[in-house]
Amino acid sequence: MKRTHKCNQVTSDLIGQEITISGWIHRRRDHGGVIFFDVRDEDGLVQVVYNPESKDIFSLAETCRNEFVIFSKGVVSERPVGTANDNLVTGEVEIIASDLDILNPSLPIPFQLDEYSPVGEETRLKFRFLDLRRTEMQDNLRLRSKVSTSLRTYLDNEDFIEIETPLLTKATPEGARDYLVPSRTFPGQFFALPQSPQLFKQTLMASGFEKYFQFAKCFRDEDLRADRQPEFTQLDIEMSFVDSKEVMSLITKMIKQVFKETMSVDLGEFVEITYHEAIEKYGVDKPDLRNPLELIEVKELFKECDFKVFNEPANDKDSRIAAIKVPNGKLLTRKQIDDYTEFVGNYGAKGLAYIRVEDPSKGKEGLQSPIIKFIEDSIIESLLSTLEVQEGDIIFFGAGKRSIVNDSLSAFRDLVAKDLDLLTCEWAPCWVVDFPMFEKNRSGDLTPLHHPFTAPNCTTDELKEDPLGALTEAYDIVLNGTELGGGSVRIHDRLMQETVLKLLNINEKEAEEKFGFLIAALQHGCPPHAGLAIGFDRMIMLMTGSDSIRDVIAFPKTQTASCLLTEAPGQAAQEQLEELHIRFHGLEKED
RNA sequence: GGACCGGUAGUUCAGUUUGGUUAGAACGCCGCCCUGUCACGGCGGAGGUCGCGAGUUCGAGUCUCGUCCGGUCCGCCA
Numbered sequence: 001m002k003r004t005h006k007c008n009q010v011t012s013d014l015i016g017q018e019i020t021i022s023g024w025i026h027r028r029r030d031h032g033g034v035i036f037f038d039v040r041d042e043d044g045l046v047q048v049v050y051n052p053e054s055k056d057i058f059s060l061a062e063t064c065r066n067e068f069v070i071f072s073k074g075v076v077s078e079r080p081v082g083t084a085n086d087n088l089v090t091g092e093v094e095i096i097a098s099d100l101d102i103l104n105p106s107l108p109i110p111f112q113l114d115e116y117s118p119v120g121e122e123t124r125l126k127f128r129f130l131d132l133r134r135t136e137m138q139d140n141l142r143l144r145s146k147v148s149t150s151l152r153t154y155l156d157n158e159d160f161i162e163i164e165t166p167l168l169t170k171a172t173p174e175g176a177r178d179y180l181v182p183s184r185t186f187p188g189q190f191f192a193l194p195q196s197p198q199l200f201k202q203t204l205m206a207s208g209f210e211k212y213f214q215f216a217k218c219f220r221d222e223d224l225r226a227d228r229q230p231e232f233t234q235l236d237i238e239m240s241f242v243d244s245k246e247v248m249s250l251i252t253k254m255i256k257q258v259f260k261e262t263m264s265v266d267l268g269e270f271v272e273i274t275y276h277e278a279i280e281k282y283g284v285d286k287p288d289l290r291n292p293l294e295l296i297e298v299k300e301l302f303k304e305c306d307f308k309v310f311n312e313p314a315n316d317k318d319s320r321i322a323a324i325k326v327p328n329g330k331l332l333t334r335k336q337i338d339d340y341t342e343f344v345g346n347y348g349a350k351g352l353a354y355i356r357v358e359d360p361s362k363g364k365e366g367l368q369s370p371i372i373k374f375i376e377d378s379i380i381e382s383l384l385s386t387l388e389v390q391e392g393d394i395i396f397f398g399a400g401k402r403s404i405v406n407d408s409l410s411a412f413r414d415l416v417a418k419d420l421d422l423l424t425c426e427w428a429p430c431w432v433v434d435f436p437m438f439e440k441n442r443s444g445d446l447t448p449l450h451h452p453f454t455a456p457n458c459t460t461d462e463l464k465e466d467p468l469g470a471l472t473e474a475y476d477i478v479l480n481g482t483e484l485g486g487g488s489v490r491i492h493d494r495l496m497q498e499t500v501l502k503l504l505n506i507n508e509k510e511a512e513e514k515f516g517f518l519i520a521a522l523q524h525g526c527p528p529h530a531g532l533a534i535g536f537d538r539m540i541m542l543m544t545g546s547d548s549i550r551d552v553i554a555f556p557k558t559q560t561a562s563c564l565l566t567e568a569p570g571q572a573a574q575e576q577l578e579e580l581h582i583r584f585h586g587l588e589k590e591d
Numbered sequence: 592g593g594a595c596c597g598g599u600a601g602u603u604c605a606g607u608u609u610g611g612u613u614a615g616a617a618c619g620c621c622g623c624c625c626u627g628u629c630a631c632g633g634c635g636g637a638g639g640u641c642g643c644g645a646g647u648u649c650g651a652g653u654c655u656c657g658u659c660c661g662g663u664c665c666g667c668c669a
Contacts, residue, residue: 027629027630027631029627029629029632030625030631031626031631032624033627034628035626036629038629045629047629049628065620079627080627082627083627083628085629087629088629091629108619109602110601111603112602112603112618112619112630116630117602118602119602119603120597120603120661121661121662123603123661176668195669222667224668225664346665348665411664450669451669504669548662558660558661560661564660564661
């Protein structure tokens with residue numbers, strides 16, 4: 001009962017041959033006197049015909065249902081004139097069955113696998129083994145495999161070696177919440193699952209592996225999003241004796257080649273923009289460059305304006321006033337603008353001022369806006385000339401704290417471009433460079449923009465002098481507004497590493513305890529090194545055009561980080577807990 | 592921690608605004624019929640804890656509160 005052909009191979013070349021196939025009954029059509037099965041395997045579909053002349057086989061075929069796994073033998077025949085199916089590769093032929101075996105029947109499945117029937121997320125995840133049979137999921141996971149193979153081949157050709165690093169490891173100093181694993185042999189102590197292999201890969205550089213990579217599982221116990229899972233895969237890369245330019249050029253080549261090889265897409269030029277420029281023009285450090293809209297700083301114009309909404313931010317150094325000119329914005333209805341106002345409210349913006357340009361030749365008279373009556377004519381004039389407005393434009397304004405204006409307008413920029421279908425191309429990759437070393441968090445403490453092992457491009461003294469002014473050799477690769485990955489030149493000098501840690505309020509003892517091994521490695525001939533990590537799942541998401549990261553992961557978690565298929569997490573047996581020296585406090589045991 | 596959307600038949604949904612007879616549709620499922628279909632077709636049938644728990648009411652799928660589950664977002668994610 002071995003198949004001689006995969007379903008997709010059954011074409012007119014085989015006419016007259018007796019062949020065997022195996023697969024699932026994708027669909028059965030029982031006409032009473034003749035029965036058709038579309039038999040599906042991983043490559044495609046082929047039609048098998050059961051005629052009543054072969055009595056036993058015919059009556060067995062009558063008992064078959066969708067998703068039964070069968071084996072069938074028969075002669076490949078040209079279909080009768082007028083009955084070919086153009087939608088199938090195998091549509092010109094059919095197999096006239098002479099044998100049929102049910103390898104495994106199937107219960108009626110809880111949802112249909114065809115492209116016509118939508119299914120809810122909950123049902124899909126609970127019956128993931130069925131969901132994965134659907135063409136979309138098959139295609140996604142196949143592309144995922146092709147892409148990882150392509151990446152491996154590329155890196156192998158560039159003399160990289162793949163090295164695995166531990167999953168049972170130690171909590172790192174900052175960053176996301178760790179997943180912990182209790183130690184049986186050390187009561188009260190815990191392993192942490194890695195948030196990334198950062199420290200290990202730097203250690204490998206000290207060990208003399210000059211070009212390392214790894215498809216690394218990473219774990220972060222933070223709340224989920226459509227593009228975020230608690231368990232995800234990074235393509236982790238590190239090199240010795242290189243600068244940022246070399247890393248960027250190697251990765252650019254890699255990404256371009258992979259898109260070419262696996263999708264026949266030419267990504268074109270990778271634009272390079274600075275962090276500062278990205279924030280100024282797009283309000284975000286991962287701009288979607290397919291989107292032609294830009295934030296235009298108009299703070300200076302409103303310094304003398306009496307309108308309080310603009311006057312205050314215009315004269316506050318932590319604030320900005322940015323305008324977005326939307327060409328053909330006249331298409332937006334009042335209702336849409338109200339919705340946008342509510343939308344930016346999610347980001348803390350108090351409002352979304354706008355001006356409709358109905359006839360720019362008439363100056364102020366040609367405008368329509370709830371706010372112009374509060375603004376001096378001279379300011380309006382310079383505004384119109386600065387923005388070079390045209391008839392039909394709408395100008396939107398964000399005014400207030402820098403971070404709120406940036407967050408709200410960057411999200412608004414994406415939304416309005418989508419609504420008005422403004423995207424100019426399909427793919428727009430870029431590198432964002434010159435990140436600051438630190439920023440201040442809400443409590444006023446320094447936090448690293450990238451991570452504490454990123455090298456600043458200044459001396460230790462200069463860094464101590466003006467930490468917020470220091471820039472780094474860090475680089476993010478951004479595609480269509482998604483951060484695909486990022487990396488940096490690392491600190492390879494103990495003194496610099498200690499200086500950075502000190503600025504982050506991590507004292508020597510703590511550093512020694514948390515990652516003494518890295519500090520030790522830096523002191524024993526660690527070469528200068530740099531690298532980056534690519535968010536592999538996100539990359540596949542972009543390549544497949546998926547709306548959710550779940551659609552490119554075989555067995556993903558729900559938003560509350562549970563698995564509906566396995567019902568993980570689950571409770572542990574009392575004996576297990578005792579072995580691990582774990583007792584619960586303040587948790588009622590469920591009955 | 593917060594905001595919003597959803598939860599009704601195996602599945603996808605309607606019904607909830609305005610509480611009122613037996614909760615509907617499509618697909619799927621079961622039975623019968625059908626020899627050229629390909630999302631086959633025809634006739635018939637079964638199938639419901641309206642997520643769960645309280646409350647309001649003569650009466651709740653529908654209103655109120657709580658809670659659980661799924662999703663999107665904010666915070667969070669170096």
